[in-house]
Each structure stands twice: as structure tokens, then as C-alpha cells.
Amino acid sequence: MLAEENEFRRGGLTMISQSSIKQTDRSALYFALLLYLALGGGALAASVPGHLANDPVTKAVGAEVMSAAIKEGRVVWYAGDNTGEFFKAGGKEAFEKRFGIKIEPVTGRLREQTDRLRAEHAARRIVADLFDGVDQYHMELYRLGVLEKYTPPAPALAEYDKSVFTKEPVGYWTPLFISAQALIVNTNMVKKEDYPKSYFDILNPKWKGRVATRDPRSAGGGGWQFLQIYDNPKMGLDYIRKLKEIVDPFIIPGGSRDMSEAILTGRFALGFSGRPEFLTDVPKGSPLAYLVPKEGVTWLPHSTALIKNAPHPNAAKVAMTWFYEIPNLQLLAKEGGRMIPHPKIKMPIPEMELSNNIMMEGIPAAHLADPGFFFKEMEKIFGRR
Structure with missing residues (x-):
């Protein structure tokens, strides 16, 4: 007996037989399983309310993120007026409920939202959780x-037409919609046969x-x-100079509604x-028409x-994932009035369908990221602000 005991002692440590180890492991696993079942399948799952356990957003972001998001309890969302209209139309209430x-x-x-984010970053006192805006501001903030x-x-992002969105850098912002611009005319003042079919028709x-x-x-x-x-390449600075020289367009202060x-x-x-969304803001029959010249519409990614x-951060991840659900994108298209390049989103009017608009070549990323040089050129032509 003494000899057997000595065989299990090495360097002052008492050794345990292999059969004892197996018995101990089985007992530990048994009690661990009981604890797991008692918690309803794991502590993470139990921390998500039952009505959200099988929610598509929970499945997408994971139970851990959803649990943390619920504990955070709020998300501070910086955005433009388009998203603001979406919130007012029931988007905010639906998310919170x-x-x-x-x-x-x-x-x-x-511009003001971007400056606010810059100030928060410089002061190291971050308030915002997420931001949706045009890609020029994202590039500025990224730098x-x-x-x-x-x-x-x-899942909806898989069907987005990404050809109209900035591709570099990858992964720091996610496409939402585009802001498209072309021409508008007062139909009481311009006959249909006189509508400009090209931007060059205006140089008259x-x-x-x-x-x-x-x-x-x-x-x-x-x-x-x-x-x-x-x-x-077919228009360039020469076109803008001629526009000023021949037509001298009046600069309207304010925003798009002005x-x-x-x-x-x-x-x-x-x-x-x-x-094109201007047409949704006025009564039917109003003397306003949206024109797309043969060169195409100009556009900016958002x-x-x-x-x-x-x-x-977790509440922001939940909000962003939720925002891209098809019903939310449809509400944003209706209330926010912007083109969403997704095949399942029906735009309010045909003029807003991406398929009905010829798209100009996008603004080069370098120019979108740092457009200051261009604004200086415009001041040379149109005068200082």
C-alpha cells in the first residue's frame, strides 16, 4: 500500500489516477449541462428578451450585440433632413417599440453635422453613435x-447597385441612397418643344x-x-465658363427647397x-417639370x-442593420425623397426610378474627398462668396 501511494507522489505533489480524472470530468460536464439548461440555453440567449430571440436583426448581429445594445438603451443618430422625415413618418417609433x-x-x-463630429473628435468627447450623410463628408471624417x-x-445590401457608390476605402461607410440632380423648368414659361435636351442647349x-x-x-x-x-470630359471648366458668360445664372441662396x-x-x-423629388412636394398639375439632359444626371452618394x-456602439450596430430592412428603405424612399438603388424599392414617381435616369460618370474619389480646389475655381468664375 505504501509503495502504491509513493507511485502517485512526485516532487511533493499527490498524483490522481486516470480513472479519477475521467470521473471528475464527467461530473463537471454534467453539472455544466444542468446550468446551461437552467439558463435557457446559455447566458447570452437569456439576456435577450424572448420576443427578440428570433428577431432577424438579433440573428444578423448576434445575441451578444443585441444584449449589449438593450443595456445601452439609446443611440444618438446624426443625419440630414431626409432621415429626419423618415423618423417623423414612424421610423423612430417603430424602432423604439x-x-x-x-x-x-x-x-x-x-455640413454642420460634420463640423460637430469633428469638434467632438478633437475634444475627445464623442456624443454621436452613427452618422448618415453624403460620402464627401464621410471621406473628410475618415481622414x-x-x-x-x-x-x-x-441581407438587403447584397442586392444594392453599388456601381454608383464610392468604393474606397472599403468598409468604413455603407451605401444608403443617392442624391440625383438635373434640371427643372416652369412649364408655364417654357414650351415643351423648347425644353433643353442637352446641357449645351442652355448656352444660348x-x-x-x-x-x-x-x-x-x-x-x-x-x-x-x-x-x-x-x-x-465633354463639359468641364470650359462649359461652366461659357454658362457664366452667356447666361449668367442667378445664384439662389439656401437649400434645394428654395x-x-x-x-x-x-x-x-x-x-x-x-x-426629381421636387415633383412629389407640389400639388398635381403644378407648373414644374424635371428634365434629364442627354449627358445624364449628376449625383452624390449618401x-x-x-x-x-x-x-x-452596439445600439448603433442594431440601428444600422435594422435601417436596411426593406420596409424601412421603402419608407425612406417615400418620405426622404431620394433614389435607393435596390430592385425591391418602389420609388414614389417614375422620375425617381434609377432605371429611368441616365447617370453621369461619378465624381472621382480624390475630388470628392478634397473639393476645395474646385470651389476656388468657381469663385474665380462667379465671384467671391
């Missing part, structure tokens, strides 16, 4: 290290004093439309910065992004 997570929207001009690399695991003295545009000297609808014209009103009320007969060091 479904997940029990509050959306705190901060909507307004995207400053404001964005977190994240793509929501939303008969249009002098009758044309308006949003400001091409700064970020905004006017700036982006003229930048894409500048980058078009542009629409200026044409609708007859202040001007024709306007650049025309959006995407969503997760903010680096966001206070509520």
Missing part, C-alpha cells in the same frame, strides 16, 4: 480618424436672366452638381440643382457610418 432602444436624432444641414470600420450584416443668349442655380462655390447641391460637370420655389413661382424659367469610440 420593437427593440426598446431610444433613438435620439440630431438632424439638419450635413481624421472619426469613423469605425463596420458594415452592417443586412435666349436663356440669359431666366436661369438659376444653387451656389456652386461651396459644399451643397450646387457645388456637387457643378463639380460633376467639371469632371465630365431652388424649387424659385422656379415654381416663376422667378426663373429654368433651374440647375433640380431634383451612406451610413459607425462613429469611432461611440458611447453606444
